[in-house]
Amino acid sequence: MNTLNDAPAPARGPAEHDIRDQIVVAATEHFSRYGYTRTTVSDLAKAIGFSKAYIYKFFESKQAIGEMICTNCLRGIETEIRAAVDSADGPPEKLRRLFKTAVTASLRLFSDERKLYEIAASAATEKWQATLDYEVRIKGLLQDILLAGRQSGDFERKTPLDETATAIYLVLRPYLNPLLLQHNFDHTDEAPAHLSNLVLRSLSP
Amino acid sequence: MNTLNDAPAPARGPAEHDIRDQIVVAATEHFSRYGYTRTTVSDLAKAIGFSKAYIYKFFESKQAIGEMICTNCLRGIETEIRAAVDSADGPPEKLRRLFKTAVTASLRLFSDERKLYEIAASAATEKWQATLDYEVRIKGLLQDILLAGRQSGDFERKTPLDETATAIYLVLRPYLNPLLLQHNFDHTDEAPAHLSNLVLRSLSP
Numbered sequence: 413m414n415t416l417n418d419a420p421a422p423a424r425g426p427a428e429h430d431i432r433d434q435i436v437v438a439a440t441e442h443f444s445r446y447g448y449t450r451t452t453v454s455d456l457a458k459a460i461g462f463s464k465a466y467i468y469k470f471f472e473s474k475q476a477i478g479e480m481i482c483t484n485c486l487r488g489i490e491t492e493i494r495a496a497v498d499s500a501d502g503p504p505e506k507l508r509r510l511f512k513t514a515v516t517a518s519l520r521l522f523s524d525e526r527k528l529y530e531i532a533a534s535a536a537t538e539k540w541q542a543t544l545d546y547e548v549r550i551k552g553l554l555q556d557i558l559l560a561g562r563q564s565g566d567f568e569r570k571t572p573l574d575e576t577a578t579a580i581y582l583v584l585r586p587y588l589n590p591l592l593l594q595h596n597f598d599h600t601d602e603a604p605a606h607l608s609n610l611v612l613r614s615l616s617p
Numbered sequence: 618m619n620t621l622n623d624a625p626a627p628a629r630g631p632a633e634h635d636i637r638d639q640i641v642v643a644a645t646e647h648f649s650r651y652g653y654t655r656t657t658v659s660d661l662a663k664a665i666g667f668s669k670a671y672i673y674k675f676f677e678s679k680q681a682i683g684e685m686i687c688t689n690c691l692r693g694i695e696t697e698i699r700a701a702v703d704s705a706d707g708p709p710e711k712l713r714r715l716f717k718t719a720v721t722a723s724l725r726l727f728s729d730e731r732k733l734y735e736i737a738a739s740a741a742t743e744k745w746q747a748t749l750d751y752e753v754r755i756k757g758l759l760q761d762i763l764l765a766g767r768q769s770g771d772f773e774r775k776t777p778l779d780e781t782a783t784a785i786y787l788v789l790r791p792y793l794n795p796l797l798l799q800h801n802f803d804h805t806d807e808a809p810a811h812l813s814n815l816v817l818r819s820l821s822p
Contacts, residue, residue, distance in 0.1 A: 536800075556758065561768040582808050586791040591800045595741075604788050610784035613776065614819035 431560070432470050435462065436480045436555070448530040450477060454581045475534075479542050482535045485528060486546040491515040497553065503561030504612055510557065511608040515600050532590040550588065551581050558615075567612065567615040580611050623653045628752045637675050639666065645733070650821065653683060653735040671819070680739075684747050687740045690733060691751040694722040702758065708766030709817055718811040720805050727798065737795040755793065756786050761821075772820040785816050 438460035447458075453474050457464040457465060471477045496513035500506045522529050535543045555577045561567035586592040587603060594601070623714035644667035648656060651664075658679050662669040676682045701718035705711045727734050738746045760782045791797040792808060801808070 464659075469776070491654060575811070575814070578807070579811040582804060582811055583788055583815065585804075589800065592791060592797055595794065595796045599787060599790075604785070606780070606784040606787055609655075609776075610788065610819050611815070613773075614815045 428470070434478075434540075435444045435460070435467060435470055436477065436484070439477045440481050440484070443478075443481065444525055444527045447527045448534065470614070475540070477517065478534065479540050481544040482531050482540060482599045485525075485532060486522060486542060489514075489521065490546065490549060493550070494553065496556065503557050503564055503566045507612060508605075508608045509602040510554065510586075511584060511611075514584060516603045518588060518590070519600055522590070529590060533594075535577070536589055536591045541584065547588075551577060553607045554580055561615065565617065568617040569581070582612060583607055588614055627769060629631075633675070637685075640665070640672060640675055641682065641689070645686050645689070648683075648686065648736065649730055650818055651733045652732045653739065661774045680745070682747050683736045683739065686733065687736050687745060688747040689818045690726060690737060693721075694726065695751065695754060697760065698755070699724040702762065708762050708769055708771045709783075711762045712741070712817060714760065716789060716809040716816075718790075719789060720809045724794070724805055725797055727795070734795060738799075741794055742797045754794075756782060759789070766820065770822065773822040781783060781820070787814055788816060
C-alpha cells in the first residue's frame with residue numbers, strides 16, 4: 413500500500429479472515445431474518461455490534477457482503493450436486509442426479525431461506541461474479557459427465573461436445589437460476605425426471 | 618336475466634360486440650401508453666371518453682378488459698407460430714419453426730409493446746384463463762407435429778406421446794412465458810436453434 417518505504421504491510425493473515433468470516437456469519441443471520449434489499453450497512457452494523465466504519469474496513473459495500481453470502485450459498489448447492497453426482501453409477505444416472513439435485517437443492521434455498529433468496533435474486537439480476545462463476549462450474553460438471561459418457565459408450569459422439577453441453581445447460585438453467593425458478597414451482601416435481609429423460613434420449617448413441 | 622317473464626333479453630348482438638371491441642381497442646391504446654398496472658378503470662374511462670359505469674356494463678373489472686387484450690396478444694403470437702409451422706416442410710422443420718417463431722414473436726411483444734407486456738406478466742402471475750388456454754393450444758400444436766413425425770417415420774415411437782410432448786413443452790416454456798422470457802434475453806439468439814436441435818436428437822428413431 414505504502415510505496416514510499418519498505419515497511420511490511422499490516423498483517424493480513426488469519427486474523428483478518430476471521431473477522432471477515434465473523435461479519436459474514438452475522439450478516440447472513442441478520443439478512444435471513446430481515447431481508448437483504450431493505451437493510452442498509454448502518455442497520456447491519458448496529459445489529460451486529462460493529463461500527464459502520466469497521467465493516468467498511470473489510471467490505472467495500474453491502475453488495476460485497478452479499479456476494480460473499482451468495483458464494484457460500486451457491487457453494488452449498490454445488491457441493492450437494494457434486495455429492496449426488498459422485499455417488500451415482502455411470503454417466504446416465506449421474507446426469508439424472510444432476511437435474512434432480514439441482515432442482516431440490518435450489519428449491520430448498522428458496523423455501524428454507526426465503527430472505528437469503530433475495531440475495532440470490534439480486535445476484536442473478538445484477539449478474540454478480542459469484543453467479544457467473546457458479547454457472548461456469550455447473551457447466552463444467554455437465555461437460556465432465558458428457559465426456560465420461562462418450563468414453564463409456566453411453567452417449568453419442570457425433571454432436572460437438574460444446575454444442576451438446578450448451579444445449580443441455582439451457583434446458584437446466586430455468587431450474588438453477590433463482591429468477592427463473594420462482595416461476596417454475598408448478599413444474600419442479602415432474603420437470604427433473606421429464607427433462608433428464610428427454611436429454612438422455614437426445615444423447616443415445 | 619329476468620326470470621319473472623319471458624320477454625326477450627335486451628339484444629346482445631353485434632351492437633354489443635362492437636362496443637366491447639371499441640372499449641378493448643381504446644383500452645389497448647391507453648394501456649400501451651400508460652401501462653396496465655397503475656391505470657384504474659376511472660383513469661381509463663376518463664381517457665377514452667366513456668363513463669366508468671358504462672365500461673362496467675360491458676366488463677366486470679379492469680382484469681376482464683386486460684384478459685381480452687391478453688387473449689388478443691396471445692392469439693396474435695399463436696397465429697404467427699401456426700403460419701410459420703404450416704409453411705415448413707416436414708415435422709422436423711416444423712418443430713424448429715415452432716421454437717424459433719415462439720421466441721421471436723414473444724420477444725417482439727416484449728420489445729415493441731413494453732407496456733402491454735405488463736398485462737401478459739400479470740396474466741402469467743395470476744394464471745388468467747387466457748394464458749392457460751394459450752398453453753393448451755401450443756401444447757396441442759406440438760402434439761400434432763409429434764404425431765405427424767411419428768407417422769412419417771421421422772420421430773421415434775417408443776416413448777409415450779404424452780411424455781414426449783410434456784417434456785418438450787417444459788423445454789419450450791421458458792421462452793413462451795413472459796415471466797420467464799424476461800430473464801432469458803441473453804439466450805434468445807442461440808437458444809431456439811440449440812434447443813430444437815437437442816429436441817430433434819431426442820426424437821430420432
